[in-house]
Amino acid sequence: DTEVTQTPKHLVMGMTNKKSLKCEQHMGHRAMYWYKQKAKKPPELMFVYSYEKLSINESVPSRFSPECPNSSLLNLHLHALQPEDSALYLCASSQGPGPEAFFGQGTRLTVV
Amino acid sequence: TQLLEQSPQFLSIQEGENLTVYCNSSSVFSSLQWYRQEPGEGPVLLVTVVTGGEVKKLKRLTFQFGDARKDSSLHITAAQPGDTGLYLCAGVFAGNMLTFGGGTRLMVKP
Numbered sequence: 001d002t003e004v005t006q007t008p009k010h011l012v013m014g015m016t017n018k019k020s021l022k023c024e025q026h027m028g029h030r031a032m033y034w035y036k037q038k039a040k041k042p043p044e045l046m047f048v049y050s051y052e053k054l055s056i057n058e059s060v061p062s063r064f065s066p067e068c069p070n071s072s073l074l075n076l077h078l079h080a081l082q083p084e085d086s087a088l089y090l091c092a093s094s095q096g097p098g099p100e101a102f103f104g105q106g107t108r109l110t111v112v
Numbered sequence: 113t114q115l116l117e118q119s120p121q122f123l124s125i126q127e128g129e130n131l132t133v134y135c136n137s138s139s140v141f142s143s144l145q146w147y148r149q150e151p152g153e154g155p156v157l158l159v160t161v162v163t164g165g166e167v168k169k170l171k172r173l174t175f176q177f178g179d180a181r182k183d184s185s186l187h188i189t190a191a192q193p194g195d196t197g198l199y200l201c202a203g204v205f206a207g208n209m210l211t212f213g214g215g216t217r218l219m220v221k222p
Contacts, residue, residue: 004154006154033210040215040217041214041215042200042212042213042214042215043155043200043212044212045209045210048209056209088152090154090155092154094210099142099143099145099160099204099210100143100145100157100160101145101157101202101210102157103147103154103155103156103157104154105153105154106152106153106154108152
C-alpha cells in the first residue's frame with residue numbers, strides 16, 4: 001500500500017475562518033511533508049516532520065500551523081488566510097527525510 | 113536559486129512522436145526521482161535513480177542518470193495522449209531534502 005490520503009479534496013474558506021487539512025499514511029514512513037503548489041509551478045516545501053518532530057519550517061507564515069499527532073497523521077491548521085494562499089496543498093511521506101516521497105492527491109484550497 | 117533546471121518547460125507533440133526531457137544541476141545528487149502529475153492531482157512517483165550511469169525502463173519510458181550524478185533525462189517513445197501531464201524531476205542533495213525542478217508540461221495530441 002503506497003497510499004497517502006488527504007482530506008478534504010476541495011475546501012473553500014473565508015479569510016476569517018479556521019479550518020484544518022488532514023493527511024494519513026499507513027506505510028510506516030517516519031517523515032511527512034506539507035507542500036504548496038500554485039498553478040503551473042512545481043511543489044514548494046512548507047514543513048517537514050521527522051519522527052513526529054518538526055524538523056524544517058521553510059519560513060512559512062504563522063497562519064499555517066502544522067501538527068503531527070502520531071507517526072501516521074499530519075494536519076495543517078489554517079487561520080486568517082489570504083486569497084493568495086489559494087493553491088493545491090500536498091502531503092507526502094517517505095521512509096526517512098529525503099528521497100522517494102509518496103504524495104497524496106492534494107487539497108484544492110480556495111480562500112475567498 | 114533554482115538548483116534543478118528542467119527543459120523544455122513546455123512540449124506539444126503529435127501522438128506517436130518521441131521526446132526527451134532533461135533535468136540538470138551543477139550539484140551532485142545522492143538520488144533523483146521523476147514524477148508525473150495530472151491537473152488537480154498529486155505527483156505520482158515514476159522512478160528513482162541512484163547510481164551514476166543508471167538506466168531504467170518503464171514500458172515506453174526510459175530514464176537515465178548521468179555518470180556524474182548531476183543530470184538526468186526522461187525519454188518517451190511513441191507518445192500517447194495518456195502521457196499528457198506535468199513531468200517533474202526532484203533531486204536529493206546533501207541536505208537530504210527533495211528539491212523539485214520547474215517541471216515540463218507535456219501535451220500529446222491525438
